[in-house]
Amino acid sequence: MLSSLHVKNLALIQEAEVEFGPGLNILTGETGAGKSILIGSINLALGKKLSREMIREGETSALVELVFDTENPKVEEALKAMEIESMNGQVLIVRKITGGRSISKINGETCTAAQVRQIASILLDIHGQHEHQSLLYPDRQLDILDAYGKEELEPVLARVKEAFRKWKELQNSLKEYELDEDARMREISFLEFEIREITDAQLKEGEDEALEQSYRKMVNSRKILEALSAVRALTGEGGQSAGEQVSRAVREMAQIAGLDGTLQQMQDSLLTVDDLLSDFNREIAGYMDEFSFSEEEYFETEKRLDEINRLKTKYGDSIAAIYRYREEKQERLEKMQNFEEQKAKLRREEEQARAILEECSSELSLLRQKYADRLSAGIEEGLRDLNFLHVAFEIRFGRALQYTEHGYDTVEFQISTNPGEPLRNLAKVVSGGELSRIMLAIKTILADRDETETLIFDEIDTGISGRTAQMVSEKMARIGRRHQVLCITHLPQIAAMADRHFEIRKDVENQDTVTRIHVLDEEKSVLELARMLGGAKITDSVIANAKEMKELAQVQKNTRLK
Template sequence: MLLKLIVKDFALIDDVEIEFKEGLNVLTGETGAGKSIIIDAIGMILGERASSEYVRAGKEFSVIEAIFEYDNTIIDNILAEMGIEQEDNLLIISRKITQQGKNYCRINGTSVPVSTLKSIGKYLVDIHGQHQHQSLLNPEKHLEMLDLLGGEEIQEKKDKVRSLYKKILDTENKLKDLIKARDEFLKYKEQLQFEVDELEKAQLKPGEDSILERELEILEHSDKILRSLSFSLLTLYEGDENNPAVIDNVAKVINVLEEVVDYFSPIKKDLDSLRNILYELEDVVSDLRDHSKTIDFEPGKLDEIQARISFLNRLKSKYNKSIDELIKYKEQAASKLDEALNIDEEIIKLENSLEILKQDYIKSALELHELRKTIASTFEKNISKELKDLGMKDVKFSVDINWIESEEGVEVKNKTVKIGERGLDTVEFLISTNPGEPLKPLAKIVSGGEASRILLALKSILAQIDNIPCLIFDEIDVGIGGRMSQIVGEKLFKISRNHQVLCVTHSPQIASLGDAHFCINKISNNDRTFTTVKEIKGEERIKEISRMLGGTEITDKTIAHAKEMLEMAEKIKRKY
């Protein structure tokens, strides 16, 4: 609950500190005194949008601080994620708003973004006021309100439906991507197949063009090569009558040196060198002989190689790739063709998966639908009873649960129905406030006073199941008075037995039922105007109730009436 609120230099407020109590806290004061400013200040703590216009004239910044007591593991988890220390289930939230429009927010002394205030604030305080009537009249909010009544049971089913819906969307997106890929592939499939066939037929080999260039060079100079090899073999190994072979001459030199080496040792080293030279010459001769055998000048071989080289050059030019790159490109293109052949199979698999997901979704969504119908039936009875208690005895209230038909939806019970993360259902609250009138949407029927009572009736029901510790009602008594104000006050007091309630009111009947009463005044002093907030008791409270009863003039009669009203309020309180 909200333990303390400190507000400095905010709008008309100079410096105010309020210590709220358990139960029903009422805030009263004359029109324009600044009651709603207090609610606005709390809104800032809850992460509502701030403006430099809130900063009090002549001041550099506004500061708002609130101390909450809480018991909620969700808040604990948020604080843990933010690295914020927790102590004794207390939260100290502060917000500083500057003239330049900058915001500085802290939780337990740790700086946080405004969004964190909003994420935590919704678990601390629930504000209801005249502007909240708009959400009550907005059918978009009705499904959310109905689901709140279902507690954990409906939340589990909603989570399942949401999960299946997300899987459906993911599968549909994958299917769209595959179909798009298939359509794009079909545009160039023939061209790709032609290229694969052409490159496959070419039977390319890595580095083939370089190898052929070398072969061509050899063939073009084969005569000269053969003559060189023949001359070399003749000179080194074969010889003739006039020119003995080099090998023979070296062998002869070795023989004559061997005859004298024993007598002249200095030539031993030279002799060894000559022996090595002889061995190497023999190896050279063997290699030259082998080389000569490789020169095979077949008729037409030269033309064949030249034609192949010309063909390869055309391919390289056509694709602007080297031979090795062409081989890789062919493999990649062939792989794309294989993948494309599998796309249809993948599409069929995804379509089957999508159909299964949709059937699972429909089953879960129908279970959620039936649960909502059950909840709606109980809700209709409960809210009708609450509204009768609030003086709307002839009211008929109905929860209209429908499906939206859509060509892009799914087949459910012979209808093509739109699906969503919240299921198949749309919900709208219908009401008839007078006998014989047909049920119509809330927005077309209710007045401001009726909207206040319907909102209170709704909150009376929701308050039994939600765990938000602090509820704020800002002038929810608008448009009602007298006996009805008394009934509204009793409803608020009843809610305050399980929740802390803050209520800004003009109704003396509601104010008299408060566990704590705060009076808000606007004071002008030395050309300055500021708002004060003071908890009042005893005679001060009697005077305030008297003012609310009689306007600006307080008489003995209004004072007596105020005392009687407070005494009656104490009797009513004891019933709860």
């Protein structure tokens, strides 16, 4: 659940920290107090587009922090996939806005907006006016149906997705065979040329490296020989060379080495130096003797290297890569040479894959229709509870022109709200207030199946009052038994059901307007209900009504709504 919200320098909020509880959290306040800012700040933390105007006047930055306590294993899996450290069931989402730019973090790790949205989709579900409108979209309606029958539909839907993937792969492979005969012959000719060019080169693994080493020696031969000659003159025998000087030193040392043990050790060391120097000079002599090549050898090496590098430029950056390229082209050539046979084989495989997809999609469709009947009945019952007394609701099925990874079904939610009226598309019948009640009825039905721990409702009470408002409050309380619910409302019937009641108030401090958020105890909650009931003038009788409303709500929650 969303355990706390910290907001700093956002719109009218200077700084606010709110600790939410389980069950039904109700937020109330006068019009213009900043109730929408609170939901807006949550949306902002979860990646909503920002503007410079969101930062409080006179400030340069704003901050929103959300702390969630969760036991949902999907959250842990998502964090692990993002390589973000877990915090023992806690998730901290932070967004800091500075000068129109922002940084988002999850558990202290900088992350992308997409990662925040991914985590948020598991942690909470926000329902505002825009979300209610999404109920009008066919894709969203299909999602609702699939969520309702999730336990039985999910494994079948997984098979449909896999069947669709295989079918699309085969379809894409078939597109490669959409060639006329002239184009096919041209491709065969080109493939044969490339394969022959690589084969004729007779490349050997490691050949390029050996040639490059030899070529470097040849190119630098003069420099190498001159340097080695100079080294040999300095270290070899004769004249004042190091070899001659060490030999003289050995002879001198031999005359005194037997006189003392230390002198003998020094003589041994000197002999080692003499041996090393002799070995070194023999190595130089051998290298120089072998270091001879003809002009023809030089040009042949250069020509071979040029050929290998040309092939690398065309076919791959190494000899191994060039041969891999040849293998790929050989496979393609065989396909082109056996064009009709391969095409027929692929077509048979594609038809088989499509038959499997059709079978899986048909199975999925039948299951969906079974759950559609149950969902329709549940929505009808829920809507009657919300004062749609003569409602009829139906989910109608159609078939899409093309397969998708979700099968071939299209669905349309249809409703009739008055006796004798035909069922019509949801969008053509309901108002905004009615739409929000339909969404509430759906959410109530899905409450047992929905793994999302936190549900946020904004403007759920649009266009309702009286008995309908009471029914909405009971639905909200029922959802609150299984989920944490945050609800902004202006209706006292809904506010009376609160497990935790917050007042959002706008104050003027030092000629500055600020929004404050206060958690209300029992007495203050009654006074806030009285304000919502009686407006500006709160009399004793209004307070008594508010107290009675609160008490009745608690009785309902403890008995009928359990």
